[in-house]
Amino acid sequence: MDSIDLEVLKTCDAWLRQGLACQLVTVIRTWGSSPRPEGATLAIAADGRVVGSVSGGCVEDDLIAKVREEGITRELPEIVTYGITAEEAHRFGLPCGGTIQLAIEPLSSRSRIPELLERLAQHQLVARRLDLASGDVTLGPAGPGMTLQVSAAALTTIHGPRWRLLIIGAGQLSAFVARIALGMDYGVTVCDPREEYRDSWSVPEVPVVHAMPDDLVIEMALDARSAVVALTHDPKLDDLALMEALKSPAFYVGAIGSRANNAKRRDRLKLFDVSDEQLAKLHGPIGLYIGSKTPSEIAISILAEMTAVKNGVDLPSAMRIEEGKRAAQLEASGPSCGIA
Template sequence: MDSIDLEVLKAADTWLDDGQACELVTVVQTWGSSPRPVGAMMVIRHDGCVIGSVSGGCIEDDLIARVRKDGITRTMPELVTYGISADEAHRFGLPCGGTIQLAIEPLSDKSGIKQLLTHVMRHELVKRQLDLVSGEVRLVPGTTDAALDLTFGVLSTIHGPRWRLLIIGAGQLSQFLAQIATGLDYHVVVCDPREEYRLTWQVNGVEVIHAMPDDLVIDMKIDSRTAVVALTHDPKLDDLALMEALKSEAFYVGAIGSRINNARRRERLKEFDLSDEQLQRLHGPIGLYIGSKTPAEIAISILAELTAIRNNVALPDTMNIASAKDVIDLPLRPLREQEKTTLFPSSGRVSADAS
């Protein structure tokens, strides 16, 4: 599974190799609400075929209609704005007051798409600098704190995995987690020193490393854009790695297991040189409570929690697995009459004259 940006670059590269005219469309700026974030991309071919998206669909429809009518006529990049008036915002499906600015760039061999794709496929972070006046393109190393920028007529966009996910354990759940995380633009690394697990584990584009997990956590120089998830159920592999991860700047550190096992894990970790503040950073049981049972559902639950934390979204305690199950496990008691009226206001005797 590829991320959307990677699909866009691959399609553009293929179409250029086939000699087909195409344009790269990038969201440069938004005002008000917008269906797609700054930096979102799509590529449109001369016949109106598109990969990726820059809105909820209506702007794509307009771009497709124009290309099908006139073909690709631009010879230089151009900034285009949609949704300036209320009528336009309504027409293009933008929320009230929403405005979106796009950079539309005709692609050629000089656009550096193939070179950019090569870097991205190597999990390298790259800054692509497009001169909107001359159309010239320059590729330079990117940094994790860089963002899309338009200054002095040069549009700088960041490409490549800006987030990392270290998965400890090469089991079945790890495969689903790695596949979905790759689609979310994580650079995924799986660590498992157990040969019997590594030999049968395979996800395209995911690196599997034979090392002790705690050593790898140190070697990776975990930063604030990295998540560490332990999935082995083996304290000999998980605990030391979690200890090192909790000392790092990782934005998420979690381990799979029941509430009982999680409590035991915390007691074991207390014996290490960890502060109470560091120990509180440990997520477990991991994931959001969505009633997940299968490995695929559990993977979605875990990545939903990572996404919320990554986006600085504060979730209610009831979404936490431990809290949700604590409520579910409360002993039932008969409802009082007042509670019945509150919960079931429409219940009661039927009127004698009801037909």
């Protein structure tokens, strides 16, 4: 599964190979409320086909209508703004009088889309600099903390995974977590020393590393943009890796298991000199309580919790697995003998 913006780039590449004129639209600034963040992209082909999104739909409709009426006539990039007045904001579906500024770039061989995709396929983090006066593009390495930059002279966008996820275990649940995380722009690594699980791995975009998980955690040098989820149910694989991950700056460390198994895991980790402060970082039982039972639903639950932590959202206790299950059990039992 590709992220939305990677899908946009791949579609642009396919259109260019077909000799179809197209343009890339990028959100470069927003004021007030805006449905899509800075850096979001949209591609429009000369025949009106579109992929991606830069707003709630009305801005896209206007861009598509102009292409269908006038064709793609731009030869150089252009900056356009929607929603300057309250009337225009309402017309284009921008909430609360929001304003959105876009860079519209006609694509050609000098756009270097194939080279960008080749670097992304190698899991590189890439800075793409577009000269607004000439339309020329240069590509270079980007740092994890870099963000979109725009000036009167150039637009620099960042492409590739800026967040890392290490999944311990190559089972069915791990496959669902990996697929969804790829679509969320994570660089995903799966680790499993067990041959039988590696042989049945079903996500070709994410190779399985044959190593002991704790060794790989150390080798990866986890930082504040890294997350680790342990999904093997095997303490021999999970515990040592969790011990190293909890001592790292990783923003999220979680492990699957029941409440009872989670309590036992915490007791074991204390024996490895994991401090109470470090142990408090461990999310377990992992995920949010959404009544999930299938592997795909559990994967969504895990990534929802990870996203909340990444975005600094303080979730109510009722969303936690332990509290949510307890409340659901109490509700299911209901009043007995007619007494509330």
